[in-house]
Amino acid sequence: xxxxxxxxxxKIIEKRQSVAFWCNPISGHATLYWYQQILGQGPKxxxxxxxxxxxDDSQLPKDRFSAERLKGVDSTxxxxxxxxxxxxxxxxxxxxxxxxxxxxxxxxxGTRLTVL
Amino acid sequence: EDKVVQSPLSLVVHEGDTVTLxxxxxxxxxxxxxxxxxxxxxxxxxxxxxxxxxxKKSGRLSSILDKKELFSILNIxxxxxxxxxxxxxxxxxxxxxxxxxxxxxxxxxxKP
Numbered sequence: 001x002x003x004x005x006x007x008x009x010x011k012i013i014e015k016r017q018s019v020a021f022w023c024n025p026i027s028g029h030a031t032l033y034w035y036q037q038i039l040g041q042g043p044k045x046x047x048x049x050x051x052x053x054x055x056d057d058s059q060l061p062k063d064r065f066s067a068e069r070l071k072g073v074d075s076t077x078x079x080x081x082x083x084x085x086x087x088x089x090x091x092x093x094x095x096x097x098x099x100x101x102x103x104x105x106x107x108x109x110g111t112r113l114t115v116l
Numbered sequence: 117e118d119k120v121v122q123s124p125l126s127l128v129v130h131e132g133d134t135v136t137l138x139x140x141x142x143x144x145x146x147x148x149x150x151x152x153x154x155x156x157x158x159x160x161x162x163x164x165x166x167x168x169x170x171x172k173k174s175g176r177l178s179s180i181l182d183k184k185e186l187f188s189i190l191n192i193x194x195x196x197x198x199x200x201x202x203x204x205x206x207x208x209x210x211x212x213x214x215x216x217x218x219x220x221x222x223x224x225x226x227k228p
Contacts (some may be wrong), residue, residue, distance in 0.1 A: 004158070031214055042120070042204050042218030056215060091128070091158065095214050105214060107158035 002026065004108035006092050019079040021111045025073070025094030031055075032045045034067055034077050035091040041103055045062060049075065050097075079113075087115045118143045120207050122219035130227050133195050137222045139205035140187040147180055148214065149188045152204040159204055162190070195226045 005024040010102035013019050026034050030051055035043035046065065048056040052072035060067070064083070069075040079086055089110040120141045129135055132154050141149065148166040152159035163172045165181035165188060172179050176195075181188045192199055205214040 033214065040220065042122075042171070042206070042220050043216070044218070045215055048215060056212065097214055103214060104161050105216065107160070109157045 004092055004094055004106055006090075006108040006111055008111055009109060010112050010114075012116065013082055014116050015084055016081040018078065019082055019113060020076055020078045021090050021092075021113075023075045023077070023092030023108060025075075025092070026106055028074075029094035029096050029106075031097045031103070032069055032075050033078075033093040033095075034075070035093065037089045037091055037110070039088070043053045046077070082113075082115045084115050087113055089113070118207065118209070118217050120205060120217050120219035121220050122203075122205055124222060125128060125220065125227070126223040128225045128227065129195055131195060131197060133226075134191065134193045135195060135224065137192075137203050137205075137224070138187065138188040139189070139219055141205075141207045141217075141219075142186065143207040144212045145212075146183070146186075147208045147210045150206045150208065151179055151188075152188050152206065154202040154204055154221070155200075162203075162212060192224075195224075197226050197228055200224060202225045 032049045034046045037043040046060045047067045047071040067077045089112050091110045092108045093105040095103040095105045117178040124137045150164045151162040163179045168183035176193045179190045206218045206222045
């Protein structure tokens with residue numbers, strides 16, 4: 001079974017530039033998550049999708065971050081404009097859950113973003 | 117605000133040692149606690165604990181949950197260099213789907 005795919009793996013940009021990350025979950029997984037992991041910290045949930053609908057985006061900085069999952073499969077996370085404090089690893093995860101109960105989340109390799 | 121705190125933040129041991137990693141939580145409507153291992157890449161799932169006092173084991177790793185004292189421990193016996201990683205614990209909440217509330221992680225380094 002193919003895992004969660006993410007691209008790019010690394011990205012370096014200057015502050016105030018824009019950047020986009022892509023995630024393709026495991027086939028058939030209904031739920032998709034984006035996490036931000038700052039160096040030395042645990043991952044923090046940014047947004048959770050159930051199929052193509054948003055379940056939780058309470059910790060997404062909506063003034064600069066946006067995410068979509070238009071066809072309920074792959075997803076894009078965008079930052080516009082980037083700030084220095086956005087430097088982090090952005091992890092995408094998926095799970096098969098179609099309801100509200102917990103199912104194991106499978107993580108992708110992450111995108112390491114450096115903002116200069 | 118819900119929080120998960122891990123200790124120690126880092127640990128250096130030698131091969132063959134036994135280590136205990138700690139995770140305490142303050143999570144409203146707590147459902148379960150999960151342990152993940154994060155090497156150089158993505159976190160990989162180790163255990164999910166929902167019941168107090170029932171130990172889960174996988175090879176040299178074991179974990180237990182205490183819902184009265186609000187903590188969990190992860191034990192690794194006969195450590196190997198391949199156990200070097202960041203170990204993350206995370207809480208889940210009833211009626212919030214799959215949302216994971218992570219601790220900051222414990223960085224374990226196993227020296228030959």
